[in-house]
Each structure stands twice: as C-alpha cells, then as structure tokens.
Amino acid sequence: MHVTSSVRQPLITGGKTLKDVTHDISRQVEARPSMGWLLAFLFSVGVLLIGSIALVATLWEGIGMWGLNKTVGWAWDITNFVWWVGIGHAGTLISAVLLLFRQKWRMAINRAAEAMTIFAVICAAMFPIIHMGRPWLGAYWALPLPNTFGSLWVNFNSPLLWDVFAISTYFSVSLVFWYIGLIPDFATIRDRASGIRKSIYGALSFGWDGAAKTWSRYESVALILAGLATPLVLSVHTIVSFDFATSVIPGWHTTIFPPYFVAGAIFSGFAMVLTLMIVTRKVFHLEDYITIGHIELMNIVIIITGSIVGIAYITEFFIAWYSGVAAEQYAFMNRMFGPYWWAYWSMMTCNVISPQLFWFKKIRTSIVATFLLSLVVNIGMWFERFVIIVTSLHRDYLPSSWAMFYPTISDVGVYLFTFGLFFTLFFLFAKFFPVINMAEVKSIVKSSSEKVTK
Amino acid sequence: MERDKNFILGVYDDEDVLLDAISKVRGNGVKIHEVYSPFPVHGIDDVLGYKRSKLPIAAFLFGMLGTTLALTMQFYMMKIDWPMIIGGKDHAAFPDFIPVTFELTVLLAAFGMVGVFMIASNLKPWGQPRIFDVRITDDKHVMAIDLAVNSSLGEGKLSDVLKSSGASEVNFKSFE
Structure with missing residues (x-):
C-alpha cells in the first residue's frame, strides 16, 4: 500500500481526486479562449509579424543586413542560436534524466517543458539556416545528398556538420517523446468531447484505449526513450560547444567547453521553464499541481548548475593564465577589461552571483523572486554566449583589423522574430494541448497527494 | 470484428484494489480479456501474467x-x-x-x-478503439471479461466473482 512519507512534501495539494485531475487540466482545452490568452496570443503574433519584416529583409538582401564585419563574422546569430538551443535542454532533461532517477516531481512540469524544448529548438535552428544566406540551397550544404559536383559530399570532419545531425536528432526524438506522452491525454479529451472536437482529438489520440498491455509497452517505450534521450541531451550541447572548442581562436580553444556548455544549457533551460511555468500555473490555476515545492526543486537545480557555470568561468580564466599562451591570456583580460567589459560583468552578475540568492529559502520559495531571477538568468546566459563569441573574435591577430560589433535593426528584428515564434507556438500549445501530463499525474495521486488514502 | 461479442465489465476505483482483484478473478479460473486504466498501474502486467515487452x-x-x-x-x-x-x-x-x-x-x-x-499496439490516427467505458480515460479501471470465452462460468457467477473482488460496478457491454 502506498503511503506518503511524512518528511516528503506532497506533490499534489488540495486533496485532488483522479476526476479533479482530468477536470482541472482538460478544462483549459475545452473552454473558450479567455481574453487574457487572446491578448497574449495576438501580442506574440504581432511580434512575430514585426520580426518577420527583418527576416524577409535579411533573406532578400542577404546577411549583409546584419552588423557582421570581416573581423566579427559570427555575432548575434550564433549567440541566439546557442542561447535557444541551451533553453531547449531543460525539457528533455526533466522528462528523461528525472525519469531515470525516478523523480516524481517531473510529472507536473514535463509536458510544458518538453513543448518549450521543441519550440526553442525550432527557434535555434532558424539562425544557422538564415546564416546560410541562401537557405533554399542549404540542404546541399548540410545533408549528405548526391549532387552533380562529384558527388562532393559534406565534410564529416566538421563540428558544424555534427551539429546538423545533433540538433535534428534531438528535435525529432524530443518530438516523438513528447507526442507519445500526449497520446493518452488526447484520449481523455476525446472521451469528454463531442462533434468535431471528438474527431480531431480522436485522430490525435491514435485510437488509444488504455489497455494494460498498451500501458506496459508505453512504459517500456518511455523508459528506453529516456535512456536514449539522456546521452542525446548531453551530446547536443557538447557538439554545439565543439563548434568553438575545435577551432583555434584564443578564448574558444578549450577542453572545458563541453561540460561547461551542458551545465549552462541546463541552467538557462530551467530558468526558462520557471519563467513559463510561473505564468502558466497562475493563468490556468494549476497551483495545486505545480506547487511551491516544484518551484523550489527547480531553483535548487539552478543553484547547482549556476555554480558549475561559475566554477567553469573561473577555471577557464585560471587555465588561460596557467597555459602561458600570450594570446589566450590577452583574450581573457580583454573580456574582463576590454571594450566589452560591460557584457562580461553582466554575465558574471547574472549567472554567478544572482543565483546564489537561492541559498535563502525565503527567496527560492518566493514566486516573485523566482520569476525575476529566472529572467535575470536568461539575460545572463545570453550575455555568456555573446561574450564567448564576440569578445573572442573582435580583437584578432592583427591590431589593424580589430573591430567592434554593432547590431543592426535586422539583427534585432530576426531575434524578435524568434521570440514571436516561440511564444506563438507556446500559447497555441497551452490552449489546445493539456499542459500537464494527466495520466502521469494520476498515477501519483494516491502516493503523493496531500490527503493520504488508505 | 466478431458480431454479438458480449463482455462483462468490472469497474474499479482504486489501483490497489484492482491489482488484488485481478489475482482473485484469475484465481477463480476466469480468463480476463483485458484491463483498461487511466494511467499506468505498476505491477499490473505481472498479475495479468503478461510477458515482458520485447x-x-x-x-x-x-x-x-x-x-x-x-x-x-x-x-x-x-x-x-x-x-x-x-x-x-x-x-x-x-x-x-x-x-x-x-x-x-x-x-x-x-x-x-x-x-x-x-x-x-495498433495505434494509428484513423484507429477506432473499442471503448468499453468512457470513464477509462478519466478515473476508472475496467476489467473486461469475454462471456463467450468464459461460457462455462455463466453471467451470474462472473458477476459474483467481480463484486466480491471489490468492483464498484458490474456492467455489460456489446459491440456491433
């Protein structure tokens, strides 16, 4: 018989029954869109449309529309790419790694976190595709397709190509993982609905009937997918870091990059999950499912990964000094005290100092403080990538070619476009899909609810 | 699909009662068609005697x-x-x-x-599942027993077995 341990916080409060779970979560999908949702959705579509002007301009005129110059050949585009991919790490980490560790608190947040992952990866993929200049030819550069030049194949020695495989595998496996979890919940909505809604959710639910045999297979699939997705999620940001680490640019050429990027990715991903979940739980009245306990646990992950990132910054700096390589030492001194000192210190403040506030229980259990700090972390993580990319490039080997990077309106616009895309997709998801995995939450109602039954 | 296939259904509210019930019902020599649940019940494949998935x-x-x-x-x-x-x-x-x-x-x-x-698992977008009870995807566990397969026991006996095993309801269901 399941009994909740008295030391462990309940994961579901308010004495919810199975029926309450179905009702509380399906309600959003079934109700008419609220005014607040409509306004937020229209705002995101507006941002998307405004941003798409910059996107079309960039595609029409070429990437000369961006502020890149011959010294700084990568700037906002790759910064934004790495930032979005990093955000896209929390979802699969929550659903896969926490599943392997049998962390039941994942169940209330995994659905939305995975959705966020998928949308963030879509936004990330925009940047390398646009950066190709002529994306309609991009398939020949990115995929091993037969062509009339030989065939002259893609270069499998290049980390940029590994990235193509890593990101596309990550995207598709995360999508499948997410969808498999959605099938039983679509069936729940199907069985409550009538008319056209019944046919739509019926098709989405793939004819799910809840048979014990199917559930048993489903559990096996979830476990194996988690086992596959765990090394996958670690590989993605490792390979993203190879884009830098395998080059010979001072400031990039370091072996600490893979673990440091992975920790940073989890750090920023959890921050974005918190930003979104704090709003979602409030708007959809899900406080009984996404409790302060959940928020606190996520904040603890943020302290840990934030501290790993902090140690990585210091180690990187120490190794630059210890290596005795003048160019490497200069790159790091230039980061701290060069013309981009403000970016470096913003990064340090936002990523290393501010998350330490979560050591105070009052702060890590406060919704307002968590929300604000989650935004701060995401700003800090954007600066981290900007610092790594731009400050390592802008003063290269010849002082005569030293330059600064200034973003143009197109740089800003394309970044805005991805924000519009991300929030548009997220709002659509939040309205039409169940935001919490009902089936999984139901499986812990008895053991982890406030009210212990039997 | 065969015509006039009749099922007797035991409806259960609780997963632990269900697990005991499955053992009891099977112990009475009843062949269970399938058990349907709103969420994965741990240990259900063992009591139902299902082999590990390949x-x-x-x-x-x-x-x-x-x-x-x-x-x-x-x-x-x-x-x-x-x-x-x-x-x-x-x-x-x-x-x-x-x-x-x-x-x-x-x-x-x-x-x-x-x-x-x-x-x-025969999952496809155009799949039309046989829904024994719409509450399966909400809050009830349903044990379906095929009457034709268990004809030696009779409806009355099956109903008694289900009730004594802790079923909150016993229903019948036919599919065209």
Whole structure:
C-alpha cells in the first residue's frame, strides 16, 4: 500500500481526486479562449509579424543586413542560436534524466517543458539556416545528398556538420517523446468531447484505449526513450560547444567547453521553464499541481548548475593564465577589461552571483523572486554566449583589423522574430494541448497527494 | 470484428484494489480479456501474467542498424567515393565519425522502437478503439471479461466473482 512519507512534501495539494485531475487540466482545452490568452496570443503574433519584416529583409538582401564585419563574422546569430538551443535542454532533461532517477516531481512540469524544448529548438535552428544566406540551397550544404559536383559530399570532419545531425536528432526524438506522452491525454479529451472536437482529438489520440498491455509497452517505450534521450541531451550541447572548442581562436580553444556548455544549457533551460511555468500555473490555476515545492526543486537545480557555470568561468580564466599562451591570456583580460567589459560583468552578475540568492529559502520559495531571477538568468546566459563569441573574435591577430560589433535593426528584428515564434507556438500549445501530463499525474495521486488514502 | 461479442465489465476505483482483484478473478479460473486504466498501474502486467515487452530488443536492433548505416555512409563518402585531405588528416578519420554515428544510432533506435510500438499496439490516427467505458480515460479501471470465452462460468457467477473482488460496478457491454 502506498503511503506518503511524512518528511516528503506532497506533490499534489488540495486533496485532488483522479476526476479533479482530468477536470482541472482538460478544462483549459475545452473552454473558450479567455481574453487574457487572446491578448497574449495576438501580442506574440504581432511580434512575430514585426520580426518577420527583418527576416524577409535579411533573406532578400542577404546577411549583409546584419552588423557582421570581416573581423566579427559570427555575432548575434550564433549567440541566439546557442542561447535557444541551451533553453531547449531543460525539457528533455526533466522528462528523461528525472525519469531515470525516478523523480516524481517531473510529472507536473514535463509536458510544458518538453513543448518549450521543441519550440526553442525550432527557434535555434532558424539562425544557422538564415546564416546560410541562401537557405533554399542549404540542404546541399548540410545533408549528405548526391549532387552533380562529384558527388562532393559534406565534410564529416566538421563540428558544424555534427551539429546538423545533433540538433535534428534531438528535435525529432524530443518530438516523438513528447507526442507519445500526449497520446493518452488526447484520449481523455476525446472521451469528454463531442462533434468535431471528438474527431480531431480522436485522430490525435491514435485510437488509444488504455489497455494494460498498451500501458506496459508505453512504459517500456518511455523508459528506453529516456535512456536514449539522456546521452542525446548531453551530446547536443557538447557538439554545439565543439563548434568553438575545435577551432583555434584564443578564448574558444578549450577542453572545458563541453561540460561547461551542458551545465549552462541546463541552467538557462530551467530558468526558462520557471519563467513559463510561473505564468502558466497562475493563468490556468494549476497551483495545486505545480506547487511551491516544484518551484523550489527547480531553483535548487539552478543553484547547482549556476555554480558549475561559475566554477567553469573561473577555471577557464585560471587555465588561460596557467597555459602561458600570450594570446589566450590577452583574450581573457580583454573580456574582463576590454571594450566589452560591460557584457562580461553582466554575465558574471547574472549567472554567478544572482543565483546564489537561492541559498535563502525565503527567496527560492518566493514566486516573485523566482520569476525575476529566472529572467535575470536568461539575460545572463545570453550575455555568456555573446561574450564567448564576440569578445573572442573582435580583437584578432592583427591590431589593424580589430573591430567592434554593432547590431543592426535586422539583427534585432530576426531575434524578435524568434521570440514571436516561440511564444506563438507556446500559447497555441497551452490552449489546445493539456499542459500537464494527466495520466502521469494520476498515477501519483494516491502516493503523493496531500490527503493520504488508505 | 466478431458480431454479438458480449463482455462483462468490472469497474474499479482504486489501483490497489484492482491489482488484488485481478489475482482473485484469475484465481477463480476466469480468463480476463483485458484491463483498461487511466494511467499506468505498476505491477499490473505481472498479475495479468503478461510477458515482458520485447520493445527493448527492437530498439537495440534499430540502434545497431543506425550505427552500421552511419559508419558505412561516412567511410564510403569520405574514404572511397571522394577522398579529400582535410587538415592533413587521414581520409577515414575515425574519431571524427563518432558524433554522427552516435546521433544516427539514437535516431534509428528511437524511431524504430516507436514505430514497432505503434504497430504492435495498433495505434494509428484513423484507429477506432473499442471503448468499453468512457470513464477509462478519466478515473476508472475496467476489467473486461469475454462471456463467450468464459461460457462455462455463466453471467451470474462472473458477476459474483467481480463484486466480491471489490468492483464498484458490474456492467455489460456489446459491440456491433
């Protein structure tokens, strides 16, 4: 018989029954869109449309529309790419790694976190595709397709190509993982609905009937997918870091990059999950499912990964000094005290100092403080990538070619476009899909609810 | 689908009662058609006597296929079809092939296994499930027993067995 341990916080409060779970979560999908949702959705579509002007301009005129110059050949585009991919790490980490560790608190947040992952990866993929200049030819550069030049194949020695495989595998496996979890919940909505809604959710639910045999297979699939997705999620940001680490640019050429990027990715991903979940739980009245306990646990992950990132910054700096390589030492001194000192210190403040506030229980259990700090972390993580990319490039080997990077309106616009895309997709998801995995939450109602039954 | 297939259904509210009930019902010599639940009930496949799923084997085989395809593709393209000197390295720079090999292994293992799962469980967008009770996807567990298969026991006896095992309701269901 399941009994909740008295030391462990309940994961579901308010004495919810199975029926309450179905009702509380399906309600959003079934109700008419609220005014607040409509306004937020229209705002995101507006941002998307405004941003798409910059996107079309960039595609029409070429990437000369961006502020890149011959010294700084990568700037906002790759910064934004790495930032979005990093955000896209929390979802699969929550659903896969926490599943392997049998962390039941994942169940209330995994659905939305995975959705966020998928949308963030879509936004990330925009940047390398646009950066190709002529994306309609991009398939020949990115995929091993037969062509009339030989065939002259893609270069499998290049980390940029590994990235193509890593990101596309990550995207598709995360999508499948997410969808498999959605099938039983679509069936729940199907069985409550009538008319056209019944046919739509019926098709989405793939004819799910809840048979014990199917559930048993489903559990096996979830476990194996988690086992596959765990090394996958670690590989993605490792390979993203190879884009830098395998080059010979001072400031990039370091072996600490893979673990440091992975920790940073989890750090920023959890921050974005918190930003979104704090709003979602409030708007959809899900406080009984996404409790302060959940928020606190996520904040603890943020302290840990934030501290790993902090140690990585210091180690990187120490190794630059210890290596005795003048160019490497200069790159790091230039980061701290060069013309981009403000970016470096913003990064340090936002990523290393501010998350330490979560050591105070009052702060890590406060919704307002968590929300604000989650935004701060995401700003800090954007600066981290900007610092790594731009400050390592802008003063290269010849002082005569030293330059600064200034973003143009197109740089800003394309970044805005991805924000519009991300929030548009997220709002659509939040309205039409169940935001919490009902089936999984139901499986812990008895053991982890406030009210212990039997 | 056979016509006039009649089922007797035991409806249960609680997963632990259900697990005991399955053992009791099977102990009475009743053959259970299937048990339907709103969420995965741990240990249900053991009491129902289901064998362990072979999906992990499918995942492994598809993964091996992915590894083989990825390595073959890279060696063929880089070493045989169009060898090029890149950074003075060997044409077949094996360590460089590992990331893509890993990704394709994971990709094929995941998609292959999910494909097998879909086919084995008959999950498809146009699938029309037989819904024994709409509350299955909400809050009730339903044990379906095929009357034709258990004709030796009779409806009355089956109903008694279900009730004594803790079913909150006993219903009948026929499918066209």
